[in-house]
Amino acid sequence: MELVWLEDLSALAEYGSFVRAAEARHVTQPAFSRRVRSLENWMGVQLFVRTPQGATLTDAGRQILPSAQEAARRLYSMRNEAQEVAGLAARSLHFAATHSLSFTFFPKWLRSAEKGAPIEAVQLHSDSMAVCEQMLIHGQVQFLLCHRHPDVPPLLPPDQFISKKVGEDVLVPLAGASANFDTSAAAMPYLAYTHESGLGRIVAHRLHGKDAYPHLKPLFSSHLAAVLMSMALENKGIAWLPGSLTEQEVADGRLVRALDKSRDIPLEIHLTRPAGPISRSAEEFWATLVDC
Structure with a gap:
């Protein structure tokens, strides 16, 4: 074996x-x-x-x-615990986070979570939602930081994983400032997320069977919100982008709202961990966190 x-x-x-x-x-x-x-x-x-x-x-x-x-999770946890006790490794916290949260939310949130007591060592693995979920399932990381929506159940089994809400965000339908899209047209150019993306699952759930939404014609897809933002800035279509990622571009007027506020998708940011035991330092960190 x-x-x-x-x-x-x-x-x-x-x-x-x-x-x-x-x-x-x-x-x-x-x-x-x-x-x-x-x-x-x-x-x-x-x-x-x-x-x-x-x-x-x-x-x-x-x-x-x-x-x-x-x-698999217990074997990785056992190895980490043994290395900590033997002094062969720092009391490390291992996080997996989706790309957009890695760049925008994670650094500031971690500083506030330390509460004046610096963590010895942190390893952040940034990837698509699908890969991050697999890393948590396999025990390669102790925590997963990702976007969630109350109406979209997570793929991780609720009896094996628990989570705390640590922040909020919003998906806003945005387009480049110079884009000239007719929102009443039969088809609008749409920049979509792939199946690997957690945001893609949320957007697909929101758009599925909704007659109130315009007919969207997918022209490009990626699991990276940053890539979709770049395409939107090039006036290639409409994309539902995280407010945390696009704050500066919206403030500068380079990205503008393509649809009204009723089409926004509110998000929660969750930190998820296995329900079973994790390393001592990870358990201590988890105990300091308070649901938002």
Whole structure:
């Protein structure tokens, strides 16, 4: 049994595709397939049903997935705790955060969270929501900082993870100041988030089946809000962008509201951790946080 096999199991369950899961795990697809097969051989059962459309968990796979994820988290936590006790590592806090929050919210929030008692060491891993979730599931980080919306349930199982609200934000439909879009037109150029983006899940939920929204014609997509902002600044279309990211561009008049305020999407910023034990320093940090 190897730890990477448990992580591969979780990744393939998440993406449902050997190609996409292998990309997320930074390994070739043949090597990834061999590792999944090795896990199945060790278990003595088939964990995935393979079809041309992708891979889905068997009943056995669904049964063991939560235990496999918990086992991976506990192994990483055990290693971190042992290194701290032995004095081989600083009492580090490991965060995963989506790109937009890494650049705008995280530094200022962490300073306020320290409450005058500096943290010994912090490691911040910035990536898409999908990758950040996998890092938390695998135990590679203790905390996940991300946007949430009350009407969009998180993909992380609520019985395995808990969260605290640590801030607020808003998604605003914005376009470049020189853009000339007819908001009553049958189709409007739309800059969309990909499925890897947590903001994309929220926007898709808000727009799905809503006749009140104009018909949007996707012209470009990315999981990075900063990339969509750059495209909006080039007058390529309308994008729902975080207020925390676009504050300066709006103040300078380079980005302007494309739709009225009723189309804004209020957001919460949450810090999420495993429900089970984490390292002593991480537990102490969590205990100091207060829900906003």
